[in-house]
Amino acid sequence: MIDALVYDGAGVESYDDLGAARAAAGTTWVHVGEATSGEIDAVADTFDLHPLAIDDVRNNVRAKAEEFSAYTFALVKTARLTRGETTFEEEIDDEPVGVFVGEDWLVTVATGSAESIARVQEAVRRGDERLLERGPDFTAYRVLDVIVDDYFEVLDRLERQIEAIEDEVVDSPDADLLGEINSVRRELLSFRKVVWPVREALAVLSRGDLKHVREGTEKYYRDVYDHLVQLVDLLETYRDLVVGTRDIYLNALSQSTNEVMKVLTVVATIFIPLTFVVGVYGMNFADSAYNMPELTWEFGYPAVLLGMAGVAVVMVFYFRRQSYI
Secondary structure (H helix, E strand, O other): OEEEEEEEOOEEEEEOOHHHHHHOOOEEEEEEOOOOHHHHHHHHHHHOOOHHHHHHHHHOOOOEEEEOOOEEEEEEEEEEEEOOOOOOOOEEEEEEEEEEEEOOEEEEEEOOOOHHHHHHHHHHHHOOHHHHHOOHHHHHHHHHHHHHHHHHHHHHHHHHHHHHHHHHHHHOOOOOHHHHHHHHHHHHHHHHHHHHHHHHHHHHHOOOOOOOOOOOOHHHHHHHHHHHHHHHHHHHHHHHHHHHHHHHHHHHHHHHHHHHHHHHHHHHHHHHHHHHHHHHHOOOOOOOOOOOHHHHOOOHHHHHHHHHHHHHHHHHHHHHHOOOO
16 A cells, blocks of 8 residues: 655645655655555655665565665664463564655655554644654654654563563462463564664664754654663563573472472481381291290280381471471
């Protein structure tokens, strides 16, 4: 779907014809959402976009920023978490967005829906004065800004997942929790692969030596760059939290195993002397001068049982005093 807008301080007009929109006075913004190959080729022909830049958008390569003679090209990526928010099985879904900033025109090409760009288009249609009067480089900044703002929403959802996992580690560390921890860790790594190159691209746009980014607009690009620096720092912090949570889980699991082994060891230790007594009195040889006299004693059996019970009680008391149980 191709959406062409031409605007200046006087107002906004929509165009169906790309050539007419390109030739109209004012700032021309052409956005191609969920772009087909034919639509991308039509826009590329109208604005003379370099084939390599178009291929970068089609092939979803690493985010980047480059300067051409007639325009500045930036490839960034939208990001969102797919699947339900209540599951830990979510994945980072990224889609490329090509931003071409010319002298008096702007072209944005998205292979997906890029819903965030629609919010900027709506602001233009409503007559946002800052967008209507400041040219294509400022509109490009707003597009990049809303894309980066969406990154924070993704990060907030990841933070909620980490908090839920931390609560589970403390309350009920079960066998499935390790899979949840590893899933969130993979999401953080995937998100970092999206954010880090976009930060590098914004660094190029904000450095102050690009012909199509005016001096007054550079500070806005630097603001977006600062947001990305903050995002990268938060990602590193959250990744450390996940690693720490995994260590806590493994320690808790090890501690639980140690507690079970300690109980089993205490039980086995209590039964060792009892088993020895039973084994000794099980050797009931008959017709010998060396037979145990207790075998013919009337109270031998209850006496042995009482002795064994006494040994068990003494050992339990000792283990409790030593805090083994």
